[in-house]
Amino acid sequence: MTSHPDLVVGLDLSDDAGVFRLPDGTLFLQTVDFFTPVVDSPFDWGRIAASNSLSDIYAMGGRPLTAMQLIGWPRDGLSFDVLGEVIDGGIRVLEEAGCTLIGGHSIDDPEPKYGFSVTGLVQEEDLVRNQGAQVGDALVLTKPIGTGLIATAVKAGTASERLVADAIETMVTLNDGAARAMNRIGVHAGTDVTGFGLLGHLSEMLAASHAGARIEIDAVPLIDGLLPLAETASFPGGSVRNLASVRPLLVADGIDDLMLRILADAQTSGGMLMAVAPSCLDDMLEALAEERTLAASVIGEIIADDCCSIVLT
């Protein structure tokens, strides 16, 4: 069964989490995400997996309540002590989020996998969707871009310690502050930037909102040192596919292809992308500063365009 009178957001929409109305009117949020290692440190991988899984709850304007842990582990190939470190990392971040681990499941798996299904709550007036962005809204991004490229460089052994540390810091930072700012100030639409990259998640917002966007490339925050890496490193397959799928929407005359690949880079546990009414923008930027989000960058605006184009300048 995929429909119900109390189902608010289901399978058919590319929103960040499923939404179901409880009898008292509170909205129940449910999401799941798990993946293979993105960094060398088991503890950091656990933290990143938890932060990434929680992010879809925050992206809906919600607060996380409980989590179920999902583990795939090579029983014969990798020590359970290492798994212990992964789980320690995951629990550390759940604690930071005030989210209670209440169960889980593990299977024998030749390739390690880790993640969570998270449930959360949100009041109807605080629910943030992909749809609803309006012409003239400012687009605000709350974390710098570049984690996909850096994770690939980690696997190739070409990322500097400094870059890796910055990428980990970006990925383990919760989007809770951005969610509180959205609750307090209000947004027309919002989503978190993850596997489809900035351009991919923006295009979902635009399709749901029947609008286009203008993005000012120089305003997009990048992890320090990303550009030199991007010039020499190879992009993850996901990022290349991301760009191919949004390319028909792009108006990018004279824009360097390298920059487009960066903007399409598949992110893990990326920031919030919000469409903010111009009248609320100053308050939003102030709220994000108070919440100390890693970035609070106005990267462009929503424009009238039936084709959902993304104009890059």
Ligand code: CO
């Ligand atoms: Co999401």
Ligand code: CO
């Ligand atoms: Co997701």
